[in-house]
Amino acid sequence: MNAVDGSVVQLRAGGTSIIALVDAGRLPRIVHWGADLGELDDAALSAIVLSALPAVGDSAVSYPQPVPVLPQLAEGWLGRPGLSGSSDGTRWAPKFGAASTSVETRDGGQILRCDAVDAEYGLSLSIEIEVLASGLARQRATLVNERGESYRVDGLELAFPVPVTATEVLDFTGRWSLEKVPQRRPFHIGAWLRESRGGKPGLEHTMLLAAGEAGFGFQSGAVWAVHLGWSGNQVLAAERMPSGVQHLSAGEIILPGEVTLAAGERYTSPWLYGSWGNGLDELAGRFHNEIRSWPQHPSSPRPVILNTWEAVYFNHDLATLSALAEKGAALGVERFVVDDGWFLGRRSDRTSLGDWTVDPAVWPMGLEPLAQRVRELGMEFGLWFEPEMINLDSELARTHPEWIFDAGHGAGIPSRYQHVLDLGHEGAYAHVRDAMFALVGALDIAYIKWDHNRYLLDAGHSPSGRPGARVQTLQAYRLMAELKQAFPGLEIESCASGGGRIDLGVLAHTDRVWPSDCNDPHERLEIQRWTGLMVPPEYQGTHIGAAESHTTHRIHPLDYRAEKALWGHLGVELNLLEEDEATLATVGSWIAFHREHRGLLHSGRVVHADLPNAATRLQGVVARDGAEALYAFSVTERPANWPPGRVTLPGLDGERSYRVSAVFPGTPLPEGAVVPPWLWSGVTLPGRVLGTIGIEAPSLDPDTSMLFHVTAVDA
Ligand code: DGJ
Numbered sequence: 054m055n056a057v058d059g060s061v062v063q064l065r066a067g068g069t070s071i072i073a074l075v076d077a078g079r080l081p082r083i084v085h086w087g088a089d090l091g092e093l094d095d096a097a098l099s100a101i102v103l104s105a106l107p108a109v110g111d112s113a114v115s116y117p118q119p120v121p122v123l124p125q126l127a128e129g130w131l132g133r134p135g136l137s138g139s140s141d142g143t144r145w146a147p148k149f150g151a152a153s154t155s156v157e158t159r160d161g162g163q164i165l166r167c168d169a170v171d172a173e174y175g176l177s178l179s180i181e182i183e184v185l186a187s188g189l190a191r192q193r194a195t196l197v198n199e200r201g202e203s204y205r206v207d208g209l210e211l212a213f214p215v216p217v218t219a220t221e222v223l224d225f226t227g228r229w230s231l232e233k234v235p236q237r238r239p240f241h242i243g244a245w246l247r248e249s250r251g252g253k254p255g256l257e258h259t260m261l262l263a264a265g266e267a268g269f270g271f272q273s274g275a276v277w278a279v280h281l282g283w284s285g286n287q288v289l290a291a292e293r294m295p296s297g298v299q300h301l302s303a304g305e306i307i308l309p310g311e312v313t314l315a316a317g318e319r320y321t322s323p324w325l326y327g328s329w330g331n332g333l334d335e336l337a338g339r340f341h342n343e344i345r346s347w348p349q350h351p352s353s354p355r356p357v358i359l360n361t362w363e364a365v366y367f368n369h370d371l372a373t374l375s376a377l378a379e380k381g382a383a384l385g386v387e388r389f390v391v392d393d394g395w396f397l398g399r400r401s402d403r404t405s406l407g408d409w410t411v412d413p414a415v416w417p418m419g420l421e422p423l424a425q426r427v428r429e430l431g432m433e434f435g436l437w438f439e440p441e442m443i444n445l446d447s448e449l450a451r452t453h454p455e456w457i458f459d460a461g462h463g464a465g466i467p468s469r470y471q472h473v474l475d476l477g478h479e480g481a482y483a484h485v486r487d488a489m490f491a492l493v494g495a496l497d498i499a500y501i502k503w504d505h506n507r508y509l510l511d512a513g514h515s516p517s518g519r520p521g522a523r524v525q526t527l528q529a530y531r532l533m534a535e536l537k538q539a540f541p542g543l544e545i546e547s548c549a550s551g552g553g554r555i556d557l558g559v560l561a562h563t564d565r566v567w568p569s570d571c572n573d574p575h576e577r578l579e580i581q582r583w584t585g586l587m588v589p590p591e592y593q594g595t596h597i598g599a600a601e602s603h604t605t606h607r608i609h610p611l612d613y614r615a616e617k618a619l620w621g622h623l624g625v626e627l628n629l630l631e632e633d634e635a636t637l638a639t640v641g642s643w644i645a646f647h648r649e650h651r652g653l654l655h656s657g658r659v660v661h662a663d664l665p666n667a668a669t670r671l672q673g674v675v676a677r678d679g680a681e682a683l684y685a686f687s688v689t690e691r692p693a694n695w696p697p698g699r700v701t702l703p704g705l706d707g708e709r710s711y712r713v714s715a716v717f718p719g720t721p722l723p724e725g726a727v728v729p730p731w732l733w734s735g736v737t738l739p740g741r742v743l744g745t746i747g748i749e750a751p752s753l754d755p756d757t758s759m760l761f762h763v764t765a766v767d768a
Contacts, residue, residue: 057154057165061098064156064163065089067188067339069329073165074102078150080121081167081182083214086190087277087329107297118298122180122192122211125149132292133244133302136178136196137207144174144204161186175200180211187343190327191282198314206312206320210288210304213327215277217299219264222291223276225583226257230571230604232552233260233583240264240299244292250306252473252509252522253284256553261586262289262301263336270663272332272703279303280340280587282557283323285526301327308520323558333586334660334703341589341659344560351544351564354651355591356387356433357644358624360502363572363596363603365628367394367401369415373630375426380629382430384637385644389427390435390502390624395420397448403470406442407449409488424496435500436492440485441529442507443474449484456481458521460513468507476528477514477521486532493540501536503563505549526558533562546594552580555588565594565622572598572626573605574617575756578670578687581621582661590674591655595621597640599628609756611636612719615643616685616758619718620654620672623647639719646718653681660704662747668692669750675704679740680765682711686750687758696727701747702763705740709765712737713748716762723759727752737766 060076072085072093084105093101107118121128123135127148139145149169157164162185169178179195192211198204222240224247225233238245247259254260265276279301281287286306293299303325312320330336344350359381365373369391378389393399395416397408411419424434443450443457445464450457450472457464458475465472476482492498514521537543547559548567555566568584571577581593595618601608618624623644629637647654654674662671668691673684686700705711714735715728722728729749736748743763751759 057156061095061102062154062156062165063090063093063098064165064182064184065092066162066184066186067342069184069188069190069339071182071184071190072098072101073182074119075151075154075165075167080123080125080149080151080169081154081165081180082119082121083182084119086213086327087216087275118296119214120212120298120300122182122213123149123178123194123209124212132294133210133290134208135211136209138205139207140202140204144176147171147174147176149176149178176204185343187339187346188328189339189343191324192327193322193324195319195321196314197319198316201316204314205310206307206314208304208307209320209322210290210302211322211325212300212302213277213279213325214298214300215264217297218266218275219277219299220267221265221269223263223265224259224289224291225261226259227552228256229550230569231576231580232256232569233580235583240291240293242293242295244290246288246290248288248306250286252286252512252525253505253549253554254287254556255508256550258553259289260555260584262291262303264291264299264301270332271334271661272663275329275331276333276336277301277327277329278336278586280326280557281305281323282326282561283526284529284554284556284559286522305523308522311520311523326557334658337586338658340587344589344592345656347561349561351591354648355622355655357385357647358388358390358435358594358596358622359386359629360390360392360596360624360626362392363598363626367399369394371416371418371423374423376630377628378423378427378430378432380637381625382432384625384629384641385648386432386625388433388435388500390437390500391420391423392437392502393439393504395436404444404446406439406444406471407447407474409438409485409492411492420496428497433499434496435502436496436498437502437504438489439504439506440489440532441474441476441505441525442471444471449474453481453484455515458509458512459515459518460511460520461518462511465511471507473507473509473512473525475512475514475521475525476532477524482528482532486535489532489536490539493536493543498540498543500544500546502546502548502567503533505554530558530562537562552584555584557587560588560592565592567594571602571604572596572614573602573607574609574613575607575689576605577617578689581617582670582672585659589655590621590659593621594624595619596624596626597643598626610723611639612723613757615640615719616760619643619647620674620685623651643718650683653683657682658704662701662703664700666692666694666697668755669697669700671700671702673702673704679706679709682763684761684763685758686753686761688753688755691755696729696752697750699747700750701745702743702761705743705763706765707739707741707744709740710737710767711740711743711763712766713743713761713763716760718760723753723757725754726757726759
């Protein structure tokens with residue numbers, strides 16, 4: 054850790070630079086976050102800062118640029134405050150000044166730490182600004198109440214500045230079975246807020262809040278985005294001031310009294326992550342590289358899953374699930390997951406959440422015989438839980454009604470007939486933990502699907518009724534961590550009615566996310582590519598569902614369903630007992646193809662072409678060494694201009710030559726396909742040509758696709 058003597062600091066790693074002003078008495082102010090500007094000497098850094106300071110007239114009301122990463126009203130900032138809080142109405146307008154600043158090189162990245170104080174208020178603040186080896190940036194702050202009177206924290210939001218060339222904001226919304234719907238708008242003066250107030254990010258959560266140059270796409274246009282690594286209430290803001298300052302900020306939404314600091318106590322904010330890129334693929338790549346560098350990143354091949362939910366729903370019994378497991382194993386499935394419906398009295402979604410013991414009426418010999426059969430078949434055994442929930446119709450609710458959240462008006466409105474179990478009660482926590490530990494141990498469970506189907510709403514901790522949302526998130530993390538510690542190798546999937554809890558907070562404890570309950574490939578194409586802006590393919594659960602989607606009732610050919618499932622952590626979620634032999638054989642071929650290529654799919658660079666034809670998509674994964682790639686060309690609608698024209702294959706090494714071949718893991722050629730001449734023989738072209746001019750695409754019916762396998766021929 055080196056103390057900083059100058060007034061400007063440059064952090065560099067992974068193609069990213071941050072240049073920050075760290076002059077004495079002020080909090081760090083970032084003047085550049087984005088492309089690496091190379092090694093700059095002190096004179097150049099000072100000149101950058103000098104040339105970046107704006108003209109400020111006599112009557113300037115608004116704060117002169119740049120603003121600290123924690124903006125303060127006391128310094129003239131009229132936007133969203135960095136820190137909100139008070140001691141019963143005093144100490145409400147803090148003014149922190151840096152006491153010391155240091156820079157450390159750590160794990161291939163660089164971290165700037167600024168320790169600041171507000172001596173008058175008796176508050177101290179530590180800010181960490183880090184550029185990780187992946188080029189991802191992150192910040193967090195720790196606030197300490199140094200004084201006797203308690204200090205109530207109402208919010209702590211940090212900000213990353215973006216340049217005025219970022220004129221367009223991209224964020225996401227969604228609903229059940231249709232997560233990650235993009236919305237774009239001009240970056241107007243004011244604040245564009247995206248809030249999650251339901252105790253989890255939620256189905257409509259934006260995950261990323263991005264701003265970029267007009268029309269930025271996957272391959273071009275500078276774009277910046279932030280993400281909060283937190284699975285609870287939160288706010289993300291894109292804020293632009295008349296002064297030309299614009300930034301992306303985020304922080305926890307702290308409910309009244311959730312964080313009250315006694316003397317000496319501290320609050321540490323969640324990490325605020327920031328990524329940038331020339332195009333969204335580069336931005337996403339930094340998240341992927343970072344997540345892939347984590348020690349807990351799953352290193353084993355992602356086992357192909359068979360999940361019972363859409364196959365049999367609540368219709369469980371040993372004979373049926375054993376038969377299903379046998380069918381799956383024969384097709385190459387490697388992990389069998391028993392979804393909802395196995396515990397005491399759970400014959401529908403109206404009862405039993407909280408009663409985590411195996412239902413003797415359905416499973417007279419327990420789940421052991423099934424788990425054993427699954428293992429005999431060479432598969433791992435997985436089980437579904439919804440640890441944070443409770444049905445009023447359950448033994449648990451009858452015994453411990455005080456463990457149901459209640460802010461003073463009773464248990465509140467049900468959602469899917471359920472309520473939230475307040476894990477802030479140590480008894481409730483122990484009840485769930487002990488039940489899960491017992492089952493994971495007895496059944497040798499390799500995998501937990503961890504669901505979360507109700508928002509927290511007025512989640513008061515009994516008997517006081519004080520807000521309990523924040524503690525609930527921390528307790529969920531604690532339980533995940535305890536399970537993982539007690540059962541090394543145990544994997545956990547984060548599911549919340551689909552993609553309602555996907556963030557870097559929960560990903561630190563889990564190994565897979567469930568992007569959506571929608572297995573319809575038409576929708577999945579979009580949901581997966583947007584979820585993929587942060588989540589690498591090996592973490593995204595992607596299942597082959599039934600021909601008629603259970604959520605949209607569209608009917609799709611098996612090849613399209615399988616092709617869209619190919620790209621993530623593959624699973625099967627259809628009733629194999631009811632499928633004919635031809636279908637089973639095709640499912641088996643796709644599983645075999647996935648297993649053959651998952652090394653590439655789960656380690657390579659994810660790319661998308663920006664195609665002029667809005668009814669077409671081109672996605673791919675390129676091997677790290679550039680020697681191989683797999684692409685899918687898909688048609689989503691029936692466009693007016695036809696044939697679809699050329700598609701570029703991004704991400705290849707421009708200096709190498711590649712052989713492009715169409716591959717058909719399932720049916721040889723989609724019905725109705727009309728193919729261009731090159732496709733019969735394959736074609737060999739330099740990567741530069743494939744990435745720039747591209748190749749003629751086949752004419753396909755809507756909701757069909759074709760795979761191209763690309764291999765370097767100059768090796
Ligand atoms: C909601 C999940 O998203 C589904 O995948 C399934 O696990 C059901 N819950 C089970 O109740």
